[in-house]
Amino acid sequence: MTTQTIEPRMELEQNLHMYRQMAKIRAFEEQVNELYKGAKMPGLAHLYVGEEGVAVGVCEALRRDDFITSTHRGHGHCLAKGASVNRMFAELLGKEPGYCRGKGGSMHIADPETGNLGANAIVGGSAGIATGAALSAKMRGSGQVAACFFGDGALGQGVLYEVMNMASLWKLPVIYVCENNLYGEYTPCGETIAGEILARARAFGIHAESVDGQDVQLVNATMKRLVERARRGEGPAFLECKTYRYYGHHVGDVNREYRTKEEEREWMTGHDPLHTLASRLTAHGLADESVFERIRTDVQAEIDSGVQFALAAPYPEPSEVDEDVYA
């Protein structure tokens, strides 16, 4: 793990933007949980609360036309890449104005306009897609890169290693972003991961780093280096972001007997990504609590209006059920 206590010198505006993006994801997810508890959302959702620093740090290092692939815990990635709150909520409720016109739902939000090739409900299922997008970018000479988000659970999927091997052989512009939140569903990663995570990537000759995923500035600065490297044609990279999901595997996983309350408290109070950034900017005299409070208020208004939009939006017409099976 990178332990350098660097203080990435970024513009205040950029830091406040990252804070806003993280706050938006958190408020969005808290609202999703309310929709679930109020029985207003069909199915389940896997909340990203606690991991906001990873999605925002990574996506803020990307161009709008760069690609991402996401996971079952994907709302944060989609929002961080530029998705609108209104259409996100609409999709989660299965409504017509949703990103997938209600056909995808929580685990399949895709938005080509922001380079989002889709969340994926097969663990590790988008590793091939992200690597293929990188091959495509290289073949087309577009200068785009692809960021492939996956969790520690996907480290158990063989296809990930197959595509990392090819990405290294062909020097593809893809960054494998491993969100290590310590649990694959309900199982601690210590029971499922042998050896060293970074060694797996390095075995393929892939540049690999590990960072504190709760430090959005560090994630962003590291990702920027990896992206520039990839754009220069120097090949793929692997970035492990150590993070933590505050909620359970999904909204229905409320007891979380597989981990301790002490552990949860430690992460939430000592390693919260929003608090970490806010307190650092405050300590440097660059902003004060009123700035962050105003951002949170603004963001909450956007969330409130978005959920109202989605609740009022129409469902798809029944005639749409067999549309778009084929292109």
Added chain:
Amino acid sequence: MPDAVRELTYGEAVREAIAEEMRRDPRVFVIGEDVAEAGHPFKTLVGLVQEFGTERIIDTPISEPGYAGIGVGAAMTGMRPIVDVMFGDFITLTMDQMVNQAAKVHYMSGGKLKVPIVFRTTLGATRRSAAQHSQSLQAWVSHVPGLKVALPSSPYEAKGLMKTAIRDDSPVVIFEDKMMYRVKGPVPAEDYTIPFGVADVKRAGTDVTIVATSSMVQVALGAATMLEKIGISAEVIDPRTTAPLDKQALIDSAKKTSRAIVVDEGYERYGVTAELASVIAEGAFYHLDAPVKRIGAMDVPVPFSPVLEDLTVPSEKMVFEAAKALCGKA
């Protein structure tokens, strides 16, 4: 008509289709095992790397799920890959990429993303290759909404269906009959495509309809010749694609002849023959003089010993006997 008499082997027809499409569209490329310098173990791609280079004829490690997934991602982002899966048996390894990814992306994204990809693979037994290199698994993918499935039965179809597959904006799985690669037949030199979902009447007849796919078309035609000698007129229909399926052509023929046999080299159990038979039974029930007869591969893993293997595949004689029985001449 010099073009009409030009003959190519089935394998040459495949290669010509791919080469023509690669010249026409710079987005088309080939990715798979041993496709470049080796020209593919079945020699179907010989010469392509010399013309198009290793940037567009891409050799991969032996990683079917990985390069299939890479194909899906490339297809979603502006390219038109042909993913080569050497043996049909290996689609078991690429299933997640075909079934959960390629087939679903367009629908799940509300129609915004497209996956113009061709999975090129093989079917067919009797090559003495035993149980893991001899299966005909077209039923597996024909089952999945979002995938199209093409089964060329001659060099003419091998070229025309491949070109249609490459130009299609949806994922297509095309099964080539590996026993036919050296079989010659007329193939026009000019550009042509064969529309999906349009069956072809390979032989007109009046007494019994034989619907046959891929490798079984020649078997059906052989049986029809035998039947003619005993006064039975058989109509042989090749659906050419199982998805989309030209249901009406099958139903119309069965209505005309009142009897139908369906033949496919996949396992009979839950197979392509089951679907085709049910289409005919539902659509032509009141016109049928006998239940629809299904003939597929025997429901056993394909055995190695030639003596055993030959027993598992539908033969001309089996189709002939079935038709005789249907026509009351057994």
